[in-house]
Amino acid sequence: MRAILVANATAKSGKASRRIEATLARMRARDWNVEFIPTEPHGGTVATIRDRIAGEAYDAVVYMGGDGTFREVAKAILAAGGTHHMGMLPSGTANDQGKSFGVSHLEADVEENLRIIEQDHVIELDVGTIQRLDASGEVTHEDRFFDSAGWGLQADILWARNRDRELTENIPILKEVYRDHAVYAGAALERTINSWFQQVAFSARVVADGGLHTYKALSDVIINATPIYAGSWVPDRHGRPDDGFFELIPMAGQLDTFSKLVLDHAAVPAIKKALESIGVQTAQSFSAARFELELERPGDREIKAQIDGEEWVAGDRYRVQVHRRQLKLIVPQYWEPPWGS
Numbered sequence: 467m468r469a470i471l472v473a474n475a476t477a478k479s480g481k482a483s484r485r486i487e488a489t490l491a492r493m494r495a496r497d498w499n500v501e502f503i504p505t506e507p508h509g510g511t512v513a514t515i516r517d518r519i520a521g522e523a524y525d526a527v528v529y530m531g532g533d534g535t536f537r538e539v540a541k542a543i544l545a546a547g548g549t550h551h552m553g554m555l556p557s558g559t560a561n562d563q564g565k566s567f568g569v570s571h572l573e574a575d576v577e578e579n580l581r582i583i584e585q586d587h588v589i590e591l592d593v594g595t596i597q598r599l600d601a602s603g604e605v606t607h608e609d610r611f612f613d614s615a616g617w618g619l620q621a622d623i624l625w626a627r628n629r630d631r632e633l634t635e636n637i638p639i640l641k642e643v644y645r646d647h648a649v650y651a652g653a654a655l656e657r658t659i660n661s662w663f664q665q666v667a668f669s670a671r672v673v674a675d676g677g678l679h680t681y682k683a684l685s686d687v688i689i690n691a692t693p694i695y696a697g698s699w700v701p702d703r704h705g706r707p708d709d710g711f712f713e714l715i716p717m718a719g720q721l722d723t724f725s726k727l728v729l730d731h732a733a734v735p736a737i738k739k740a741l742e743s744i745g746v747q748t749a750q751s752f753s754a755a756r757f758e759l760e761l762e763r764p765g766d767r768e769i770k771a772q773i774d775g776e777e778w779v780a781g782d783r784y785r786v787q788v789h790r791r792q793l794k795l796i797v798p799q800y801w802e803p804p805w806g807s
Contacts, residue, residue: 467499503518516546540593544792556570557573563692582799589794594610594689595787596608614690625777669681669761670687710788754788
């Protein structure tokens, strides 16, 4: 089997390099002809992989890492023509892609994940393009995403986490301790507390497949591509990753956000029953293939954005288009949505 493995050898302060070497050894023990390509900063990974695989007959291009690494490898495959099959070795924090398709992130399960890749059972994954528009409607930025796009509090948290990382990057002790989950948790706590006391709400005008939806006092808007979001939440139990539609989830403040999280988790039936008994009403989610968003926050402040768990360009006008069945993704042979249809 001829393959490429893409991973970030500097992730987790370099501790990922041991896992990468062990995985390469396992691949070669299975008679794989495998090349290793390390990720590059500032988006350079996409061009490197694209140039390496264009016109070459690799059986699989495999990512090892989180949803950000998934995105870079997927973008490279599409840029090279979209014919290569993509394999998954999740090892990140949220791992929405791996969890959505039943691929374990545990190092102990790497052999099983390699077996899945060898079986080469492919589904064709929907892909989103996102454009940021200026006041005249001209496109200023454009990108692809595979997991989610979002605006509001969650993007604020991500922005704060990244600033905290920058502050601690050159302090050796803090760099080891104050990272990943710890940084995200600190940023989330800070932003959530602030949201109770400061005006963070925004309004949204959304045209989705020609239909108009208007919202006031939102804390977040999410357009979700993968079945699982934020590591364990299933926003739409009827959606599929290859149906040509993404789900828009509006969050109308803390109660709405909390109730959505609870109502879409089966692990807390008592709380779910209590919320339903008091008639908790949430802003309804819906599916569409094309979205146009106009966002407005008091004070004319641009609203921060994220795609696939990474900062993206802040703004107040966006366009999202779903492209059906673009990415050839290797999943377990008998994969079915674990949340039911």
